[in-house]
Amino acid sequence: MATYPPTAAPAPADAGLPTRERLVRATARMFVGEGYQAVSVNRICAEVGVLKGSFYHFFPSKRDLALAVIDHLEGGLGEVLDAHERAARGPIDKMRASAVAVAEIQRNLAASYGRIVGCPLGNLAMELAPVEPAAGAHVAAVLGRWRERIGRHARDADEVGLLAPGVDPDELAGLVIAAMQGMILLAKIGDLPVSQVPVAMHRAIDAGLRP
C-alpha cells in the first residue's frame, strides 16, 4: 500500500493504525491540500478524533509533527522511487525513473485533490523555510537526497561513457530536480500543463547525454 503521494481522503486502512501514525498520515494529507500554516492542531485533532492531550503526548508541537510528516513523506517517496528504479535497466533509465515516478505522483495528486497541488515536499520546503527554518532545512534535505540519488545514477552513466563530454553528473542531477520543481510551479500557477513536468525532467536528462 503506497503512502506517497498522500490522498485527499483517508485510506480505509488508516483507521486501524496506532494513534501516532494516524496523526502523521492525516496531517500529511492536510498539509498537501492546504499547507503547514493553514492547518491547526485543533483541526488535526478533530480530523483524527483525538483529544489535544493525546496529540501533545506524541508531539510537543505542530513543528515536531511536521518533522514526522516530512520523514513519512520521504519514506513513501523512497518506496515509489525504489520501485521505479528496480523496474528500470541501466543508469540512464534509472535517472528517468524519477521522471516516470513524478508523472505518476502528479497524476495521483490531481485525481485525488482535484487540482494541481504542487510537490508535497517542495511546497513544505518553501513554506517552512521562513517560518520554521529547522523544519524547512529538514525537508530541503529530502530534496537534496533525491538529487543525490539521481546524481549516483548520473555518475554510473558517466563511468560507462554515456554522458556528454564535460557534463558534471551532480550538476546534471541538480538540473533534473530544478526542472521538476520549476515546471511544477508553472503548472500550479496555470502557465503550463502538468503533463510538462516529466517532459521537462526527461529533457534535462537528455541535455547531459552523449548525442
Next chain:
Amino acid sequence: MATYPPTAAPAPADAGLPTRERLVRATARMFVGEGYQAVSVNRICAEVGVLKGSFYHFFPSKRDLALAVIDHLEGGLGEVLDAHERAARGPIDKMRASAVAVAEIQRNLAASYGRIVGCPLGNLAMELAPVEPAAGAHVAAVLGRWRERIGRHARDADEVGLLAPGVDPDELAGLVIAAMQGMILLAKIGDLPVSQVPVAMHRAIDAGLRP
C-alpha cells in the same frame, strides 16, 4: 534608473514621485521581502507616509494595488531583459541574455535584501494563486510572456538551423523558465547555491542546441 529588481530600501529619487507611484514602488519592495499576505494596507500607508483615504483614492483594495505592482515589475523586468538582449548578438545569445539578466537580478536582490528572497514574480504567482486567483493569473501571465520572449529567440535559432533536430522551440523556452524557477526554489530553501540559477538556465539552453 532600473526599477527591477526592487531594493529593500527606498531609492532616494522615489521621494519626488507622485503618490500613486510611490505606493506601487514601496509595495513592490515590501512584497519582495515579505510577500503579499504579510504586508497590510496600514503598513504600506505608514511606509509611504499617506493616510488610508489617500490609499483608497488610488486603489480600491490591496488586490488592485497588487495588480499595479505586477505591472510595475513586468515593466522593469522588460527593460532589464531588453537591455541584455540588445547587447547580445544572434538568437542563441539573446536566449542566454535571460540567464545573464537573472544572474544580475539575483545578485542585486541578495545584496539588497541580505538573503535569497527568490523570484519576485514567481513568489507572487505562488502566493496569489490560491488566495487571489485573478491576481495570480495576472502574474502567471508575466512569466508566460517571458517564456514566449525566449520562445521567439528559440524559433529564430531554429529557422537558421541552430537547434538540435526534433527540439520544439516553445518547449525549450518552457524548460529554461522552469530551470530558472526550480533552481531559485532550491537556492531559496538552501539546497544549492544561487549561483546555480544561471548555470541551470544555460544548461537548459544547451540542451536544445545542435551539438
